[in-house]
Amino acid sequence: MHRGRGCRTVHRAMKTIQLRAGPVTALVDPVHGGRLASLVIRGRERLITEPDPRADLPAITWGAFPMVPWVGRLRRGHVDWNGTTFDVGRNFDGHAIHGTTFDRPWSVVMSDERSARMTCRIGDGDGWPFAAEVDHQVELGDDSIAFQMAIRAATAMPVAVGWHPWFRRADGEPMRVVVPSDKVLETTADLIPTGAIVPVAGPTDLRDMVEVGDRSLDHAYVGVSGPSRLAWEDLELTIHAEPLASIVVHTTPTGVCVEPQTAWPDAIRLHGRGLRTGLVTVPAGGTFRAASRWTWQDTDERQRT
Numbered sequence: 168m169h170r171g172r173g174c175r176t177v178h179r180a181m182k183t184i185q186l187r188a189g190p191v192t193a194l195v196d197p198v199h200g201g202r203l204a205s206l207v208i209r210g211r212e213r214l215i216t217e218p219d220p221r222a223d224l225p226a227i228t229w230g231a232f233p234m235v236p237w238v239g240r241l242r243r244g245h246v247d248w249n250g251t252t253f254d255v256g257r258n259f260d261g262h263a264i265h266g267t268t269f270d271r272p273w274s275v276v277m278s279d280e281r282s283a284r285m286t287c288r289i290g291d292g293d294g295w296p297f298a299a300e301v302d303h304q305v306e307l308g309d310d311s312i313a314f315q316m317a318i319r320a321a322t323a324m325p326v327a328v329g330w331h332p333w334f335r336r337a338d339g340e341p342m343r344v345v346v347p348s349d350k351v352l353e354t355t356a357d358l359i360p361t362g363a364i365v366p367v368a369g370p371t372d373l374r375d376m377v378e379v380g381d382r383s384l385d386h387a388y389v390g391v392s393g394p395s396r397l398a399w400e401d402l403e404l405t406i407h408a409e410p411l412a413s414i415v416v417h418t419t420p421t422g423v424c425v426e427p428q429t430a431w432p433d434a435i436r437l438h439g440r441g442l443r444t445g446l447v448t449v450p451a452g453g454t455f456r457a458a459s460r461w462t463w464q465d466t467d468e469r470q471r472t
Contacts, residue, residue, distance in 0.1 A: 184275070184283045186307040193307050195283045201273035201303050202232035203332070206312065208463060209402055215333040215422050224259050226270040231332035233316055234265045235301050236289055238329040239387070239415065239432025242359045246435050248325055255294040260357055265331060267293040268301065282306040290321075297324030299449075311462045318456075320449040325438070327430030327446055328457050329415075333422045334397060334404075336379070342423055343398045346373040346414050348388040352431060358385060360433050362442055373416065384418045387432055395425050403466050408459040412445025427459050 183204060186193040194205035206213045218225035244255045244263035255263045271293070273285035283305050290298035298321035306313045316328050336342050351371055353363040367374070370382040376398065391414050395406045406414075408427030415432070417424040430445035431437060438446040449455045 184278045186281055186283065186305070188281055188307045188309045191307060191309065193305070193312060195278075195285075195305050196230065197273040197275050197283075197285045199230075200226065200232045200269040200271060201285045201287060202230040202269070203305060203312070203314075204230045206231075209465075211399075211401070213335055213399075213402075213404070215335050224264070227259075227265055227331065229333055231330055232265075232269045233301070233303050233314070233328065234331055234426075234428070235268055235316065235318060235328045236295060236297070236299065236324065236326050237263075237266050237435065238327045238413075238426075238428040238430060240264050240357075240359055242433050242436055247439060248435060249323075251296065253294075253296045262357070262359070266328075267295050269331075273303065276302075281308070290324075297322050299324060299326075310464065311460055313458065313460045315458045316456065317454055318449060319454045320451060323451050323453075324449055325435050325446055326449050326455045327412075327428065327434050327444075328455075329426055329428030330408075330459050331424060331426045333424055336420070336422050337399075340400055342379045343376045344373055344379055344396070344416065344423060344425065345376045346388045346391060346395045346416060346425070347393045348391045348414065349374065350388065350390045352387040352389060352413070354387075358432075360387065360431060360437060362437050362440060364389060379418055379423055382418055384416045386416055387428075388414045388416065389431065395427075397423060397425055398466055401466055402463055404461055404463045406459065406461055408457070410445065410457060429457050 184195040192207045196204040215229045219228040222228045241263040244257040268287050273287040276284045287301045289295050300319045302317040304315045350364050352360040353365045412430045413428045415426040434444035434446040437444050
């Protein structure tokens, strides 16, 4: 696990920030990776709210956390970039996963009843060799929640970001997912993309609203043509994102992850092979921005429209 120094303190450290929009409530946790720690809609918790203590890396098993400056796995934690070779460390199955900020405290810049804004420095003792400041804002509405990230680079650097939500899956409750894509990345046994793209088939085909059931998914969908959706028995939630290069869907018996990402997993290595992965080079002094927005409505209402 990355053990970098904490981020620069702007306001007094806050354990959690409660947001409210009518009956909808959310908790933002700046201490544990700047994540959304709870989202209660229609009186039900929609996220997994506690880390799994049995997991090899509990910090990546709960809430909805930002991934920055890379998404998914970096093969062996090793990066070659514009003549610079470095190792960011290995924290999961022999690889480096989900960036450097998910287990670090973020600094609270502002918060009010409906929104919170936090910042975190990367390249500051965390193994990442490029300096930047990340700004993450969460804003709750009556029927939506919006996330915005801005990465301000002090030095030119590769950037890929995303959000990793763990949606709660109740025992025995049907849960359905749709991802409008007919292609997934081929991976090795330890989920490193080979660079090949293969058609969806059988359990990986999520183009219609299908029940998750016992599907075992940990797949990166590419060429996504629109928003993804997931549905409980009482509520349907739509995930918008911009820019969007891939959606990773991961299922467990207790959760479903639908992760919008601005680039593919292991994008730096694959970009070096000439593949178009969505990876962006941010110049020194430049800023990269990404956004995701979840909207929701009752399942019955959705079926009538």
